Amino acid sequence: MNHDFPSFNEFNEDFEDLRDLLQQYENLVAGRAHSFLDEDSFEQIIDYYDEHDELINAIHAAELAIEQFPYSSTLLLKKSGLLIETKKYKEALSLLDKAELLDSNDINLYILKTDVFLAMNQHEKAAAVLEEQIDHFDGEDRTELLLELADVYDDWEEFEKVFDCLKILLEHDPNNEEALHKICFWTEFTGRNEESIRLHTNIINEHPYNQLAWFNLGTAFQGLKLYEKAIDAYQYAVAIDEKFDYAYRNMGDAFIRLRKYNEAIDVLSKHLEIAKPEDVIYEAIGHCYERMRKYTQARYYYRKASHLSPNDDKLYYKIAVAYMTEANWDNAIKSLQAALKINKQSAEYNMALGECYLEQGRTKDALIHFVNAVRIRPSSPNAWQELIRGLYVAGFYEEALAQLEAAEAKLGRKPVFLYYRVALLIAEGKTKEGLLQLENALQVAPRQIKKLVELDPSILQHTSVVELISQYRKKR
Structure with a gap:
């Protein structure tokens, strides 16, 4: 040994x-x-x-x-x-x-000079020292000076020049790992994906087993939303190095963008086998199952994510949503309470909790949370909408109309509010006025009629309402 x-x-x-x-x-x-x-x-x-x-x-x-x-x-x-x-x-x-x-001929001389100018905040002089010398050196010395220059540009916030510098470096030293890692970040940062594709294609033509070049090619394709091409490149990267965890992670993301959830789950599970488990990977797998309407599996992975990241309120919210889609209100409420414990100021969580209570007939509890949501986000149409809906379901029509006025004063006459006014007037027995409002609403936003039906499907039992809607459809 x-x-x-x-x-x-x-x-x-x-x-x-x-x-x-x-x-x-x-x-x-x-x-x-x-x-x-x-x-x-x-x-x-x-x-x-x-x-x-x-x-x-x-x-x-x-x-x-x-x-x-x-x-x-x-x-x-x-x-x-x-x-x-x-x-x-x-x-x-x-x-x-x-x-x-x-x-x-000692490159340390120029690196030390650069250090002095950087310490004195003279970026231009620091860059000039290196720029003058780069052509006088070759091999590893040239590589080192170019890496140093890239750092100077970064420090100087000349971000386009960082990319240019790394590109020159990789044309001279295509297998340099440090430069390959760095240019991946700077491609994304500067958005120069087309150049990155040309550069890495050239590297791969010369060095087909350079897995970092394949990976960078994949990220550049992904930056241009060319997900199939990105996946092909990542597959080459993992064929060369089957423990390349970042390639599996990015490939998973690309499959999710293409809505290929089974394939995404496969590569993300591979990531879990070879790398330390991470909350974002579990969460992404949970997301895939949720999209496939496999809510039990979705919750299982969201839970695994929340064990690794117990203070991430979003995960409890996602578990709650997966319960809500199955009308499992009790468990949804528990998860939402856990989310709100961490983040009390979320209008979204308050609205969801209000919705669960409403479904259970606990209107008073529901209204408390809808009021909270409006207080937290007074400029959110959704929060107002939920509050007015809660008051409507609870039968507080007058208060609902008062809140509708307040919402319109704050946000203007949104189509959804027009339809809610129709329902409230009819519920109060002011059918004539309600029908006039309905005619107005149908002219302004005919497509939003579904908001009225969602609020109260029984409204379609009013023959005058149905007649008015069908008249309007014929006209169109």
């Missing part, structure tokens, strides 16, 4: 060597007899102090080292790095200029 880890003995030897070096260095500082310290030894001593946050000692060691080796650009870079840490930017810059005269 041969691991590439240093053995305990090697660690021990290194530690002994370092201790000897530090002893010799302390002798030098104290003016005592000492062995000669070469440039490499000084570097180790400076690093030791720097790693142990002894900056003053590190700078002192660097100064002594430079006295002994005045033409070492490496030591000048070490010292300027320490000066940047202690915020002495002007001094650091003049040392870096000196180092550049000695050796202009």
Whole structure:
């Protein structure tokens, strides 16, 4: 069994060597007899102090080292790095200029210069340093400078340039994982999906087993809502790396968009097998079952999500809705109460709870929650609609008409309110007035007649109402 880890003995030897070096260095500082310290030894001593946050000692060691080796650009870079840490930017810059005269081929020189300008909030200068140098380097050095430049643009909030920079980098180094990860985010952020598709198609033509390139191709297609093409790309990604959890996650999302719920459940279940379980994955599977009207399974997965995320009120609400579709009012109420405990200020939860109570004939409880909903969201037509409906069902016609006036004063004459007024007038025995209002409503919004029937299906037992509706249909 041969691991590439240093053995305990090697660690021990290194530690002994370092201790000897530090002893010799302390002798030098104290003016005592000492062995000669070469440039490499000084570097180790400076690093030791720097790693142990002894900056003053590190700078002192660097100064002594430079006295002994005045033409070492490496030591000048070490010292300027320490000066940047202690915020002495002007001094650091003049040392870096000196180092550049000695050796202009060390990319650390330009990265440190960039750090100085960024620390001084001079983004333009920081970018210029790197832009000037990129063509002078190739291989890994060029890659590193381009990654650095992308970070400078990001910090500078020049987001289009971040994308440009990563694109250049990947044309030069197509298998660079860091750049592939980053460009995926920036493609979405800048919306440059077409360019991303061209770039990654080129990479895949050269490197067909690059699973990150396939994944990025998928996300770019997904960004353009080309879900079938996205799914194809993700399938290549997981064929190359079957533990690529993000590819399964995105593929699941694409299948959901295509309303292919069984396929979505398959790939999301695969995600659960290979990655740490996550609430969003359980929730997405629950959503698929809900869309397939398999409410028991939907609730099972929403519950699993809520175990992982017990403070997410939306999950309790989704469980409640799945119960409401099955007219299981008691259980729906329990789930809605759990949701409201976490988020008292949700008009939606109050409306749903009011609806459950109304179905159970508990009109007083229902009205309390409808009033809450209107108080929380006075500009929501739905909240007003529910309150007026609750009052209508409870038989409080006068109060319902008063709230209808208030709603129209607040939101204007919405078609649904016109139809609710018809029902209220007829319920109060003002049939003639009700029919006049119905005629008006049919002219303004004929399609909304369904709101009247939803409110009270028995309204169709009034022959005069039915006659008026059929007359109007003939005219049309």
